[in-house]
Amino acid sequence: MNKINIYQIAKSSNDEFNKIIEDFIKMSSKYSKIEIHNLFNKKIAKAQTISDIEAKKSYSEVFEPFLNSGYNIALDVLGKRVDSFEFAKLLQNSAVINFYIGGAYGFEANFLQKCDKKISLSELTFAHKIANIVLLEQVFRGLCINNNHPYHK
Template identity: 65%
Template sequence: MSKINIYSIVKPSKDESDILIKNFIKMSQKYANVEVHYIFNKTIAKAQTIGEKEAQQSYSDVYEPLLKGYNIALDVLGKKVDSYKFSQILEGKNEINFFIGGAYGFKRDFLNKCDNIISLSDLTMAHKIANIVLTEQIFRGLCIINNHPYHK
């Protein structure tokens, strides 16, 4: 069973979006172990008040130690993929890490260290919405791989 981590630079909170995210994670559990990790600390908070370069560096500092397995950054300039191509990205990998940047996105250097860069949409989304879309697409991709009728 594969392990899928979603890392997101956002302050943890308990709201309606968490219910949807947990629901997609629960449905995915028969195919993969999916976990969402919200990361926000004083260093990130301070860096975001200073400027873009400092904020991006703080995201890289937190994320780089987590680069193991197959690493995917979500970035507006990433490849656009449909659900079938997304499922192919998931297929056959033991550990997959998705990285959602903070308010200022990623440094090029961090993106170059990732195995893949994809975009969920041309639209800018709140982190919680991106997490909902990503967890739904992970479930959908796992269903496609396992011939479950959810995708149809």
């Protein structure tokens, strides 16, 4: 059983999206341990009011400590588009898989270069909660594909 971490620049909240997120985590728990890490601090809040460059720099500072702990996949609009079967293969790459969802201004190019893979969920930009749900659904679908569960059909 592998572990999947989702690191995102977001404040923790308890709203109607959380039930859906929790449901996907629970359904996936048979195959993988999934944790969501909301990363937001005063430095990020301030940086976002200064410029996109400062904001991206502050995102990298909170993300980079986690880069040494597994296979790192950044979700980026310019990343490679993959289908569900290619996505499922990504979930086989490591005992620990880290997904990164950037802040309002995306990622620094330097951070993206440090990641093992850059993928796009869509050409559309999603709010964090929506991106989270889409990602978790694809994680569950990929785990089902990898474990011959009929969900993906």
